[in-house]
Amino acid sequence: MKKILFGLLLGICLPLVAAYLYVGSGAMPVATKGNPLPLEKYLARKALHAAMDPEIGKPSPLPANEANFLAGAKVYQAQCAVCHGQLGELETAIAKGMFPHPPQLLPPKKGVMDDPVGEIYWKVKNGIRLTGMPGYSKSLTDSEMWQVSLLLLHADKVSASVQQALRK
Template structure:
């Protein structure tokens, strides 16, 4: 019985200490101050496991070169500012984010295509990664994924060429939508 009482007091003290910490404002949430290593590790584990669990049953279509070309313009316009690209540094916005957005030319291969789709479609809370599903169709998101999976093998000149083709494709698509 004494052990149970001691355990209760220890839990109560831990809860009180957590509440004091939470309400004290002691944790610095400034974007220019990195998370503590333990916090970054814990958040990374939670994020990876959540994405993998939620993406597990996603059926991945064939990610054709045509899809990748269509996704290249979207990536250039909406993703490269934060993630950078082959031969392209992150913009001021991307450089000021915490956690730092991953360089997808180096990190895309860490995720399956289904996981990348889930991330682009749903976003990641508290990272600056928005959910693109409110403004983009699943087809457009798959096009972006088709492009992203090719980034690790892409040179800077290949990126520039493909992104220019992708922007031309987006402009043509927008003109077609406005005509109808």
Template sequence: MMKLVVGIVIGVFLALAGEYLFLTKGGMPVAARNGQPLPLEQYLTSRALRVAMARDAGRPSPISADEPNLLAGARVYRANCEMCHGSLDTEKRSAIARGMFPRPPRLMPPGEGVTDDPVGETYWKVKNGIRLTGMASFEGALTDTQLWQVSLLLGKANQLPEPVKAELR
């Protein structure tokens, strides 16, 4: 029994020592130009994000997705989001977006978008930001109404009325 306990202690110590050496001897990629996450990194971070958002993801918007709110959301998007997440009519990425890791998703068609995400989830991301991704928190920089307006805009990005599309061009 004592050999088992000693073996477990030694195994844990070696694993921790290996992690320490990996981190302190330059094994951990920290430059934004590195293109791939470490094994399990994407799984663990996406799982943590889902858990953090769980309470608010299904939250409905307190404002309607009407044209005035979508127009206001378009103005918020152009001023605060476009430089990283791209514009409506071009696939071209800004120098800021090209230099980030992970790469910010395109939020306007044509692109990846978040039109299938619940509006509460998008609101949570815009309000709180996402650590270690470059996604800033806009709480305090935007009003709660503006946070909802841009979240509604992104949820409706593939079915925007012409005046809203014109505002985004």
């Protein structure tokens, strides 16, 4: 019995000590350059989906029309383009230096056009911790968050005037 307890204790303590020594050794990646740690992406994605999936089924309370796309483009230019880029722009200087990189959300990239609109809205409202993606619940109205979500969902189908509003 004593041996089993000792084994159990060792089994719990050794990985904790090893993790502590690793973190203190300076070998853990902390700068924005470099690749994710093993399992980092998988675990982050799993946690995000577990938290968000029960809430993302709701439809937009606003219709997908020209007025809402234009309003969404205005929000996008003011709040999002600095990281996610404007139409026809390659990665922004800020995006290049971030870990993880903010994805391009406008054509020709596919962005989030195949995601449910409720998922885009959830990310805009709540943000994604430790990635740099801000949550906007304190700085945008609910309508503005839906408008920018609708814009991103339909970014490959918007009119010439909305496209114009998404350029410099």
